[in-house]
Amino acid sequence: MKRIFLLFSLVSMAALSGCYDPSLGPFPFVCGGSHGNPECPEGYSCYGGQCLDQAPACYDSYLGPIKGDADRDFEPNNVPKLAYTVICGDEVNPYCPQRYGIQQQYVNLVICGEALTDPASGGLYGGDRDYYRIYMSMGESIAITLKYNYQMGKDLDMRLLGDEQSNWAQLKMSQSTNDDEQITHTAEYTGWYYIEIKGKTPTDNQFYALQWTLTAAQ
Ligand SMILES: [Ca+2]
Numbered sequence: 745m746k747r748i749f750l751l752f753s754l755v756s757m758a759a760l761s762g763c764y765d766p767s768l769g770p771f772p773f774v775c776g777g778s779h780g781n782p783e784c785p786e787g788y789s790c791y792g793g794q795c796l797d798q799a800p801a802c803y804d805s806y807l808g809p810i811k812g813d814a815d816r817d818f819e820p821n822n823v824p825k826l827a828y829t830v831i832c833g834d835e836v837n838p839y840c841p842q843r844y845g846i847q848q849q850y851v852n853l854v855i856c857g858e859a860l861t862d863p864a865s866g867g868l869y870g871g872d873r874d875y876y877r878i879y880m881s882m883g884e885s886i887a888i889t890l891k892y893n894y895q896m897g898k899d900l901d902m903r904l905l906g907d908e909q910s911n912w913a914q915l916k917m918s919q920s921t922n923d924d925e926q927i928t929h930t931a932e933y934t935g936w937y938y939i940e941i942k943g944k945t946p947t948d949n950q951f952y953a954l955q956w957t958l959t960a961a962q
């Protein structure tokens with residue numbers, strides 16, 4: 745019951761404060777602002793891209809060597825509109841000297857959020873989601889690896905999504921039940937491509953690294 749009250753009060757507070765941005769879509773309680781500078785209603789802070797009134801349990805050290813706030817410079821990024829543009833992935837500079845044939849990576853990333861209970865169905869939703877984006881020209885290929893240590897309850901999944909015009913339609917997905925997820929894809933249009941990392945369920949939290957290599961159009 746407390747949670748239900750919190751949800752309703754958060755919504756009304758957000759509406760009053762103007763921090764909540766409805767254009768960010770239906771995913772609940774997404775922090776606004778910009779990467780490294782999140783915005784939440786008064787009394788709430790941004791944890792794993794969610795505006796919460798207290799840190800989720802995974803902000804403690806049970807994830808191992810990585811803390812829950814390790815990727816705070818990439819957050820908030822819980823919806824495609826807030827996707828973090830990866831290095832050399834920018835539309836403005838598509839001919840980055842390191843664009844092709846070199847493995848790029850970010851380490852110390854983390855899925856760490858709080859699962860919320862839907863008052864209507866009793867089901868779980870919420871949690872942290874991390875979106876990244878890269879601009880690709882038609883014919884270019886990308887090989888993406890999500891590096892993580894699989895355990896039951898710490899299972900991460902990866903998807904590659906199309907651009908906003910396609911409503912971020914799924915292009916590929918990888919949902920193994922062992923270490924790592926891998927996707928390879930050849931760009932069928934010139935534009936933005938989105939990488940989605942999330943837990944198998946909203947309670948699956950784990951740290952990870954994101955690696956990718958681009959290959960020029962043949
Ligand atoms: Ca995260």
Ligand SMILES: [Ca+2]
Nearest residue numbers: 793821873874
């Ligand atoms: Ca996130």
